[in-house]
Amino acid sequence: MIKTRRKQNKYLDPVMLGKLKNMELIARCAVEGFYTGLHPSPFHGFSVEYSDHRDYQPGDELRYLDWKTFGRSDKLYVKQFQQETNVNVYILLDSSKSMAFGSEGSVRKINYASYLSAALCYMMLKQNDSVGLATFAQDIMQWIPPRSRYTHLHQLLVALEQNEPKGQTYLAQVLHTIAERSRRRGIVILISDLLDDVENIKSGLAHLKYLKHDVIVFHTLDRQELELDYEGQIQFEDMESKSVIRAFPKSVRKTYRKNVKDFLDEVQYSAGISEIDYFLTNTSEPLNKALLAYLNRRRRLG
Numbered sequence: 001m002i003k004t005r006r007k008q009n010k011y012l013d014p015v016m017l018g019k020l021k022n023m024e025l026i027a028r029c030a031v032e033g034f035y036t037g038l039h040p041s042p043f044h045g046f047s048v049e050y051s052d053h054r055d056y057q058p059g060d061e062l063r064y065l066d067w068k069t070f071g072r073s074d075k076l077y078v079k080q081f082q083q084e085t086n087v088n089v090y091i092l093l094d095s096s097k098s099m100a101f102g103s104e105g106s107v108r109k110i111n112y113a114s115y116l117s118a119a120l121c122y123m124m125l126k127q128n129d130s131v132g133l134a135t136f137a138q139d140i141m142q143w144i145p146p147r148s149r150y151t152h153l154h155q156l157l158v159a160l161e162q163n164e165p166k167g168q169t170y171l172a173q174v175l176h177t178i179a180e181r182s183r184r185r186g187i188v189i190l191i192s193d194l195l196d197d198v199e200n201i202k203s204g205l206a207h208l209k210y211l212k213h214d215v216i217v218f219h220t221l222d223r224q225e226l227e228l229d230y231e232g233q234i235q236f237e238d239m240e241s242k243s244v245i246r247a248f249p250k251s252v253r254k255t256y257r258k259n260v261k262d263f264l265d266e267v268q269y270s271a272g273i274s275e276i277d278y279f280l281t282n283t284s285e286p287l288n289k290a291l292l293a294y295l296n297r298r299r300r301l302g
Helices: 005-012 023-035 067-073 109-126 152-162 171-181 198-210 223-227 249-273 287-301
Strands: 050-055 077-081 088-094 130-136 140-147 186-192 214-221 234-237 244-247 277-282
Touching (some): 023 109, 023 152, 088 109, 088 140, 109 152, 109 186, 109 214, 130 171, 140 171, 171 198, 198 249, 214 223, 223 249, 244 249, 249 277
Parallel strands (some): 088 130, 088 186, 186 214, 214 277
Antiparallel strands (some): 050 077, 234 244
């Protein structure tokens, strides 16, 4: 476990995370290293009201063993609860080709988003919430239904490790499909660069809110997508459409940044009036910034 602030920053830096190949190690470093001592259960969303016992069976979580009963009877029993969880968490990871972009000094957006997804999966399952994962582009590519067993983490992390960006973004279609599959009210976490038509984004998110989901958006962008801080003549290629343009960034930077700001403002405003939590995450910044924003939101909602 990470003990010092210096080590926390080292392991949470996106470039350093990019050198780690084990997704479970990344998740553990991001979560345990940063949250230790901050809050005992910042994402608490489940009921733990004790109800009854049942016999222990191989594979049951050891944390639910009733040791007092074991001491009296020398038999293993597992505590049962009236409702082990009232929260399904759906993590939606944009895996379109645009997520493959990563400027010099930064990890690819898909990697950063995967580290964030892994950390969220790790946290939620540690708390007994049910976690599912969908990777998508124009359609859903992988769909892992929510489960609360901690052994489910391995399946989620393997899916993240094997995931590679492909296809074009079509958020409206994907979000409508997710809405149809997630009838039970829960938390929907969208991690995406949102490089799609704003009306498509609004339409899909509105469907999820209509079903009374708690919707959270991590808008994941590279530093250069925000700043266009290149010098000289540059050839730009759209990673999804393959269209190419050549330009001197300095001559268009002011207009570009204004257009980006207008886009971000529109998305954030639309999220706000729909009571959707919106966080802009920059892949050149430490992962703990995104996690802390989420933590603060959950603690305020309490």
